[in-house]
Amino acid sequence: MRTIRRDTMGNTNVIQLENVSKSFGDYQAVHNLSLEVNRGEVIGFLGLNGAGKTTTIKMLLSLLRPSSGSIYMLGSKVDAGNYKLWEKVGYLEEAIFYPELTVTENLDIARRMHLISDRNSIARVIEQLDLGAHQDKKARTLSLGNKQRLGLAKAMLHNPEVLILDEPINGLDPASVVEIRELLLDLSRNRGVTILISSHLLEELSKLVDRISIMHKGQLIQDMKVSQMEQALQKSVILDGRNRVALMRILKEHGYSYEEAADGRLALAEGRAISQPEKIAEILVRMGQPPTHLSVVTEDLEGYFLRMIRTEGRKQA
Ligand SMILES: Nc1ncnc2c1ncn2[C@@H]1O[C@H](COP(=O)(O)OP(=O)(O)OP(=O)(O)O)[C@@H](O)[C@H]1O
Structure with missing residues (x-):
């Protein structure tokens, strides 16, 4: 019963x-x-x-x-x-x-x-x-x-x-x-x-x-x-510069991981990038590649939903 x-x-x-x-x-x-x-x-x-x-x-x-x-x-x-x-x-x-x-x-x-x-x-x-x-x-x-x-x-x-x-x-x-x-x-x-x-x-x-x-x-x-x-919405630093290849190299050299967003700009989701985005700007300026864009954005609910589905797809694969 x-x-x-x-x-x-x-x-x-x-x-x-x-x-x-x-x-x-x-x-x-x-x-x-x-x-x-x-x-x-x-x-x-x-x-x-x-x-x-x-x-x-x-x-x-x-x-x-x-x-x-x-x-x-x-x-x-x-x-x-x-x-x-x-x-x-x-x-x-x-x-x-x-x-x-x-x-x-x-x-x-x-x-x-x-x-x-x-x-x-x-x-x-x-x-x-x-x-x-x-x-x-x-x-x-x-x-x-x-x-x-x-x-x-x-x-x-x-x-x-x-x-x-x-x-x-x-x-x-x-x-x-x-x-x-x-x-x-x-x-x-x-x-x-x-x-x-x-x-x-x-x-x-x-x-x-x-x-x-x-x-x-x-x-x-x-x-x-x-x-x-x-x-639970994810934040990311969105970054762009005149020379994206140089930008990626500098980020890698300084231990930052990134993904390329759909529009080609770079997205950094790790905690230290989000808490101190100014450090990234400082490094890029010092290395002669000042960013043309740097902002911290929060994904919207639609983005969250699609991310959950992608994660689930990877788990099932
Ligand atoms: N009578 C049925 N015979 C065979 N397959 C079916 C039948 N009814 C639903 N399905 C299949 O089951 C799956 C789930 O369908 P369902 O209609 O529940 O989805 P849904 O989430 O409501 O989607 P939608 O937003 O398109 O209505 C689909 O792949 C659909 O083709």
Whole structure:
């Protein structure tokens, strides 16, 4: 008999995957994935195309059966017969609508399909998603951002305890990303809704979520708070000069290691270069090769993500 683990507040983990794998024939799309998500957490599920995100989400929703391992949601085992569970889970895959019907009509169809008797649910989600000005417009005339809002509104009609959003920020402009973030944060902080968002856009995702799990080739390669990730960003000294060959020789002679950046400039990541970049400038001036450029830069989250994937690739090679 297994026990459902509890978080530090004593809450049951809302989503729990234990050693979950999924194969399609000989191809293993998800490999031994274990993950726990607590109540009210907003977690980002990040990976390149084909990393296994959608396969995992489909298994969470019992649209696909794992080849091995177990999945629990809200304390119940996820399986195709567990209909009660789906009353508590909202899912946004892609914004799919009846294009010739209005926003309100689309929501009313979704309400009836979910067997929700409360007609006020439509007005509630229209307000939450700020769709009031568009409620009588045909869905096909909406901007991409408003189509995404309509998709979210449909997913939220039945006030779910868990929201699973596959690529919800695709096509949103920066202002809409901020609005959607505020909405999702309100749902998680004030209403305890647990939210899992998949995306391949780390920079955008990091603005929405508390925690990021990175999947690569079916495996979980990182699972950390966004704040920890920001501390793990690598700094480098970026250096350039009129004679790059001479620059490299001088650096080597003085025991500095470097890599050539994509634009041909030199990048030095070791601690002493970052803590004392002026020493490098002094050496180069003394050796008759004054730098034409010297700066200390911090990689962005996208750079961090790509570095993690490269490191993983080297480990697997
Ligand atoms: N029904 C299927 N039959 C065979 N292979 C599949 C099937 N579904 C997914 N795959 C393969 O499993 C791998 C993972 O796919 P998945 O859709 O989970 O990736 P993803 O991380 O969601 O990527 P994307 O961002 O492109 O949606 C891919 O290589 C895909 O081709």
